[in-house]
Amino acid sequence: MKTFTFFLALFLTVAISAQETKPTFTKDGNKVIATYFHDNGEIAQTGEFLKGKLHGDWTMFDEAGEKVASGEYLNGRKTGTWFFWKGEELQQVDFEDSRVVGVTKLDSKGAVVSNK
Numbered sequence: 001m002k003t004f005t006f007f008l009a010l011f012l013t014v015a016i017s018a019q020e021t022k023p024t025f026t027k028d029g030n031k032v033i034a035t036y037f038h039d040n041g042e043i044a045q046t047g048e049f050l051k052g053k054l055h056g057d058w059t060m061f062d063e064a065g066e067k068v069a070s071g072e073y074l075n076g077r078k079t080g081t082w083f084f085w086k087g088e089e090l091q092q093v094d095f096e097d098s099r100v101v102g103v104t105k106l107d108s109k110g111a112v113v114s115n116k
Contacts, residue, residue, distance in 0.1 A: 031055065038063045047073070071095070 021037035032049040042065045047058030053076030060069040071082030077098040084091040094102035 050075070 021039075021041050023034060023036045026033045028048075030050065033046070034049060035046045036044045038044045038061075040063055042063055043061050045058060045060040047054060048056040050056070054073035055075060057072050058070070059067060062068050067085060069082065069084045071078060071093075072080045074080075078095040079097070080095060082093045082095060084093065088108040090106045092102075092104040092106065093100055
């Protein structure tokens with residue numbers, strides 16, 4: 001019986017800790033502010049929806065809470081300049097109508113490493 005109780009407690013502990021944090025949605029006028037979470041509870045991304053489409057500023061984070069991407073959507077399409085962080089490198093990507101039109105890589109000091 002002790003073995004059964006131990007395994008039941010172990011199972012319940014694992015099951016409870018494995019549950020993911022559900023996203024939150026908050027209405028703000030005609031927009032909906034969304035926050036999605038990693039399994040560890042850290043924020044994965046935040047942004048807005050307008051008429052069911054990604055719209056406005058969106059920011060993405062890794063599981064440690066470090067920012068990994070930031071940019072803007074316009075009616076569900078990437079637009080403008082997006083930033084992507086990977087370690088010491090920053091990548092700046094310019095979008096027009098969700099198409100990449102330019103990429104610039106910068107080092108930790110802000111010096112241009114490559115420009116396409």
